[in-house]
Amino acid sequence: MPDIPDINGSVALEPGQSGPGVTERAPRPRGRILPVGVGRVARKEFADHLSGMRFGILLVLIGVTTLAAVYAASSAIREAASSSVNVDFAFLYLFTVSGESLPSFTSFLTFLAPLLGIALGFDALNSERSQGTLSRLVSQPIHRDSILYGKFFAGLAVVGLALAALVVIVAGVGIVLLGTTPSGEEVWRLIVFIIVTVIYVGFWLALAQLFSVLFKQAATSALACIAVWLFFAVFASLIVGLIVDSAAPAGENATPAEVLRHEELSNDLNRVSPSTLYDEATSALLNPSVRSLGVLVYEQIDRALVSPLSLGQSLVLIWPQVVALLGCVILFFTIGYVLFMREEIRA
C-alpha cells in the first residue's frame, strides 16, 4: 500500500530537525480521529461549492419546484381543513401532501436530491487530476485521506445548509398561507427530516465521489452517476414489479396469503433502492399517523386507537431505513477511499 498515512497523525518534528518554515508549526496532538488537513480542505471546498454556478443552478431548480409544491399543498390543506375536524400536524402536511397537479415536496426531494449529491461529487477527484492540482495537493503536508474527507464533509455541509434554508422558507410560506405555526414536535420532526435527507444526499455524494475516483473523465463519471440515478428513479420499480409478478403472482382470485407474499416480496425488493428507503423514512417522519412501513393486515389494526405516534416511536419505525441508508453511505465512501489511497498520483 502506498503511503497510507498514520491516522493518529503525529508528525511532531524533533527540535533539531525542523528546517526553515517548520518552526511555527506546533506539534499535533496525539490520538486525533480525522487526518491532518481535513478542515482546511473542507473549508476551501465549501467556499467553492457556495460560489459555484452548479450549486446555484440546482438550488434554484429545487427552490422553485419546492415553492410550487408547497403552494399547491397549502391550498389542498386549506380545503381539507375546512371540511375536517382533525388538523393535528397540519403544518407537516405542507411537506407531504400533493396538490391537484403537483407532487408533494418530499416526492420532489426524493427525485431531485440525488442530483444535488451527484452535482457536488461527480468531478471531486478526477477534475483535480485533470487540472493538475491533485499532484500539488498530495505533496502538501496533509494526509491523503483528508482530501476525500474534506470534500465529502464540505458537500454534506453545503447540502445541510441548503436544506435547512429550504425548510425554513417553506415553513415561512406555510405560516403565511396556513395561518398556523409549527408546534415543538413538528420542529423536531423537521430537524430529523433534514438530517435524514442529508444522509440520503450523502449516499449520492459518496457514490459520485467513488465514480470520480474510478473514472478519469468527469463526463464519464457524471454519466455513470446519472445512469444509477435514473435506474433507481424510473426503472427499479418497474423491474421489481416484473420480478415480483413472476415470483409471487397475485391475480384477481389470489388467496390472502398470496397477496401478502406478493406485497412483502415487493416491499423487500424495493428497499434495495435508496430512494425507497428515504421515501419510507420521510413519510413516517412527516406523517405521525403512519404506524407501519410494511404490510398491515386487518387484524393488526382492528380496534387500534387512531392516534399519531410520538416522535420517539416514529424514529423507532424508521430506524432500519436510516441505518441502511447510512450503511450504504459508508460502504460507497469506503470503496472510494480504498481505491484512492492505493492509487499512485502522477502528474
Next chain:
Amino acid sequence: MSDVVDTVLVAGGEVVPQSSPEIVITAQGLTKRYGQFTAVDGLDLSIERGEIFGLLGPNGAGKTTTILMLLGLTEPTAGSVRVAGFDPVRDPLSVKTVVGYLPDNVGFYPNMTGKQNLLYTASLNRIPRKEAEERADLLLQDVGLAEAAGKRAGKYSRGMRQRLAVADALIKRPSVLILDEPTIGIDPEGVRELLAMLARLKQEEGMTILLSSHLLHQVQEVCDRVGIFVGGHLIAAGPVAELERELAREGDLEFRVSVVGPDGREASDSLLEELAREMRTLDGVGEVSAVRGTFTVTAAHDVRTAMAQAVIGKGLLPISLSQRGMSLDDIYDRYFREEANA
C-alpha cells in the same frame, strides 16, 4: 561504448562529497517495479545541502517515479530513501513539510486567482494567514507575476502557470526543492529567469535543489552535478565538465571538416578521395567517412591541426572544422536514440 558508461557509472554511483558531509537526499538501491516493468532499477544517489542536481533523461526513464519515491507519494519496491533526515515511506508528512515540489503538468484551481491558489497551499502548510499573504506577495513579485496576482489562474498562460508553480513550491519555505521538468512550456527567456532564480535560491538560502529535465543543454549550466538516467538506470553522475573529461579520456573523439576547392566551388571527387586516403594515414585516426565535401573522422586524440594541414596540402580549403567529440550531449543523444528505437 558500454565500457565507457560502466566506468562512469561506478564513478557516479560513489560520488560522495568529501568537503561538506551534510547529505540531504540519499537513495540506496532504490527500485520500483510495476508488475513486470522496472521503472527504476537499483538507484544510488546522494545529494548534499546547497547543491543543484540535475536528473536528466528521456521521457519515461523513471525520473518522475524517482521523485515520487523521494516525496513518499509512491512506495519503493526495494531500497531505501532519506530526505532531510526523514524516511518518506514512514513519515511522508515530515518530508512534505520541508520539501517544495513542482510537479510535471502542474495546474491550479481555475476559478481562484493566482494569489488565492498560493494562499490555499499556504493554509495546507499551516502558515498563519497574515504571514501567508506577505510571503505570497513577495513570491509573486519574485516570479514576475505581481500584476497577474489578482487574475484567475484559469486565464494564465502556460508560462505563467509554471512561474506560479515555482512560487507555490516555495511558499512553504522549503529546505529542499524538487522540480519535475520545470522548463517545459516556458520560453527561453523564462527558462533563463527560472534558472537564475534557482541559482539565487541556492546561493542565498542554501537550498538543495533536485530538478529533472530531458533537455541537458538547457539546465547543464545551473547544475552542480547531473545524473543521466536512462531506462531506470543512472548511467552517469557528476559535474558536467568532469563527465565530459571522463568521456574524452576514453578517446572516442569525432572531428568533422568541410572542404571546398580553391575556387570556392565543390572540390572534385578524385581530390576528395585522395584527401580521405591521406587522412586515414594520420596518426591516431581510426575511421574516416566522407559525404561529398564533409569528412567525419574518429581519432584517439585531437587531430584537427593535422587534418587542416592535410586539406591545405591537397590545395583545398577547409571552410569548417569542428570537434564533434563524445561530449556529454552526444552520449546523451545516443542513449535517447537507442531508447527511441528500442
